[in-house]
Amino acid sequence: MINKRRLTVKDIVYVGVLAAMCAMATSLKIPFGVGAMVHLGTAFLFTVGICFGGVYAGLAGAIGSAFYDLLMGFSPYTVWSFVIKGTAGLLVGLIAKGLWPAPIACNAGNTWVWRALLGCVVAAAWTLGGYIVAWWQITGSLATAFANIPSSLMTSGVGLVGAMILSPKLRKNVNRLT
Template identity: 80%
Template sequence: MANKRMLTTRDIVYSGVLAAICAMATSLKIPFGVGAMVHLGTAFLYTVGICFGGVYAGLAGAIGSAFYDLLMGFSPYTAWSFVIKGVAGLIIGFVAKGLWPAPVIRETGHSWMWRAVLGCLLAAAWTLGGYIVAWWQVTGSLAIAFSNIPGSLLTSGVGIVVALLLSPKLRKIVYR
């Protein structure tokens, strides 16, 4: 039988801290145009996935995003965010780093960067699809759901750029 890794107390503490930072990062908003806002929670989630792996990113995204929605009055989206952002974190982390954190290995070239980009794009596609369904179910209008697509794509795009800029340095620091 394969040796399976279990969550340790350290994993739980790290996940809790990362979830709290995810909730705070989601509250940091950047204005774009007239009335459009982009938050940095997605950038943080992608960065955690690239640096720490799928389990940490999944837990941080699920708990942090749901906690933000619950505290900020978006309670109809709490369960949706828990699932959507949790799976998005798992996707980016698994593709870019694997399920669990592991020491940074000297990789030739930038192969990790291509995995990170692919993971970010897959997570962004999952998030967009998930939130279209969530917006449709919560508002009862498919037109409103589709009208939110540009904002979601902008948030994911900014998240990808920020994560890809921060991750190379953070990957070296995290595993010293």
């Protein structure tokens, strides 16, 4: 029999706080290209996935990114961001940590680093593909969509580096929370 876990009030509070922090991190941006930006939201999303797992990262990424788009005038991207960033968070968290937050074994070694890197790369590829389709559909121009590829790759690269710097220290503190 499969042991199913349900969201608790504690989970909902964590997801709400993480979603708000995701929206705030996304607001730290450098505009680049047509409708594209390099921001710290991806670094935050990757870090949450590595530290908390797929459910938290998926929900925080979906809600936080969509909320940011809605509030900051990118409303055509709201639904796209909800799906793309939510799935990206789920992917990085699932690969790097699993579905749910769980204490990390002290003798886990450095295998988490390879899982975290793989999760970030898979999530970055998903995000790139998803936003190419989103940009194409919203702008009506495939050329514009392809022109935004460098900014997506730069954002994911910054996100990967940022997550790999922050995650080792934060993972230890997450053990105390879960």
